[in-house]
Amino acid sequence: MKTVSSIVENxxxxxxxxxNALSLGIINLTSLSRNIMTELESDFGKEVKxxxxxxxxxxxxxxxxxxLNHKINKVIKNIGEITVRSSLTDYTFAASDTVLNxxxxxxxxxxxxPDIFYTSSRGVNETNIVVSNxxxxxxxxxxxxxxxxxxLDNLAxxxxxxxxxxxxxxxxxxxxxxxxxxxxxIINEVISTSNEFTILVSEEQVDVAFKxxxxxKN
Numbered sequence: 001m002k003t004v005s006s007i008v009e010n011x012x013x014x015x016x017x018x019x020n021a022l023s024l025g026i027i028n029l030t031s032l033s034r035n036i037m038t039e040l041e042s043d044f045g046k047e048v049k050x051x052x053x054x055x056x057x058x059x060x061x062x063x064x065x066x067x068l069n070h071k072i073n074k075v076i077k078n079i080g081e082i083t084v085r086s087s088l089t090d091y092t093f094a095a096s097d098t099v100l101n102x103x104x105x106x107x108x109x110x111x112x113x114p115d116i117f118y119t120s121s122r123g124v125n126e127t128n129i130v131v132s133n134x135x136x137x138x139x140x141x142x143x144x145x146x147x148x149x150x151x152l153d154n155l156a157x158x159x160x161x162x163x164x165x166x167x168x169x170x171x172x173x174x175x176x177x178x179x180x181x182x183x184x185x186i187i188n189e190v191i192s193t194s195n196e197f198t199i200l201v202s203e204e205q206v207d208v209a210f211k212x213x214x215x216x217k218n
Contacts, residue, residue, distance in 0.1 A: 007043045008056035011036060022061045029057045072175050076216050080161030084210055085117050086203055088155040089136050090189055091129045094147035099127050102142045109138050117157070119191055119198070128189065130157070130200060152188055156206035159198040160213060167194060179216065185209045 012019055021027050033053035041048050093099055103120060106129075110116050117132045126149060131139055133153060166172045180187065180199075185208060189200040201209050 002044060004040075004044070004048055004052045005056040005059065007040055007048075008053055009060055011040060011043070012057075012060060022057070025061065029054050029061070033057060071169050072171050075163055075165050075169050075172055076175065078163040078165075079213070079217050080163070082161075082210065082213060083159040084156060084206060085132075085159075086156040086206065087133045088117055088130055088157055088200065089133045089139075090150070090152040090155055090200055091131070091139055091143070091148065092150040093127045093129070093143060094149055095122070095125050095127055096146060099143075099146055102146060103127075103129070106138055106142045109142075110135055121191060130155075130189065130191070152200075154203050155188060155200045156203045157198050157200050158206065158209055158213060159196060161196045164195055173197070176213065176216065179212050180209060183208055183212050185212065 012022065018027070018032075030050075033050050037048060037050060037053065040053060107118070110118060110131075113135070115132075116135060117130065118135075119130050121128045129139065129143075160176075162172070177187070185201055185205050187199050187201060189198075191198040191200075199209070
């Protein structure tokens with residue numbers, strides 16, 4: 001059965017930026033309720049009292065404050081080492097029967113090279129390789145016969161070590177990526193393991209992105 005509280009919560013959950021603004025307490029609830037009344041009444045199927053909407057928003061705001069401040073923030077403030085690497089190139093190749101063999105050949109070539117960045121991920125239809133641009137010529141050589149979908153130069157990586165609690169607390173990645181989105185940071189790639197993630201951004205934006213993530217700990 002639909003209630004005013006349930007339709008208000010469902011509406012707010014579809015608006016990520018509004019959801020976060022509510023959690024920060026920076027929205028006038030009366031003005032917000034006035035602006036969303038028409039949509040809420042359409043969903044509810046009958047007239048909704050503005051006072052009931054305001055009360056539902058107030059309760060939701062209090063719940064959000066608890067969830068974010070007492071769970072997510074605890075994890076965020078325990079973010080560990082943040083590592084930045086620059087001068088990277090991001091290759092995306094179409095998946096094929098030979099692409100793994102090409103990767104093996106590339107790894108053999110770079111295995112003895114010091115301070116080389118290399119990471120790879122494979123999707124259903126694409127294979128992604130990120131390398132230091134000093135070895136671009138090796139990638140170009142080994143993958144010459146593969147279908148290149150995209151190549152992006154002048155990238156930098158930011159690797160963030162997360163506390164182990166990150167795997168049991170929902171919303172950690174959303175919280176971080178939302179802050180980056182607010183600053184207009186374009187994320188070219190996301191690479192993750194259980195307790196760390198790496199984002200690729202342009203070298204022009206890496207300083208801002210680093211500051212955003214670092215400031216989350218404060």
